[in-house]
């Protein structure tokens with residue numbers, strides 16, 4: 336288990352029980368969308384609103400404490416920010432897996448074809464996870 340309050344403080348984020356709960360959930364589940372976070376937090380804070388979750392998550396994304404992962408044709412998921420990685424997304428069950436790939440080859444092949452200046456790399460592969468292939 337991580338110490339969520341210390342982590343929040345390190346990122347200059349106000350420590351609230353709701354934020355600690357969000358960090359705890361993301362730590363144990365990896366990636367969650369807003370609805371999943373909302374459902375989980377309702378168990379601890381029955382009067383919490385979806386708007387409050389949004390507000391807290393956005394504040395943490397702004398400080399780059401959380402990372403928003405945009406999933407094609409699905410809701411964005413959030414994760415604790417860590418070193419750059421890509422994502423494998425199962426189009427059948429929605430499973431999301433972190434994968435370390437070297438995107439420098441992709442980036443240099445883009446550079447060879449375009450004057451475009453890459454500022455952010457966000458690679459998502461969609462397909463079927465191992466259990467959905469059966």
Ligand SMILES: [Zn+2]
Pocket residue numbers: 425426427428429430463464465466467
């Ligand atoms: Zn699957």
Ligand SMILES: [Zn+2]
Pocket residue numbers: 366404414420421422432433
């Ligand atoms: Zn991830």
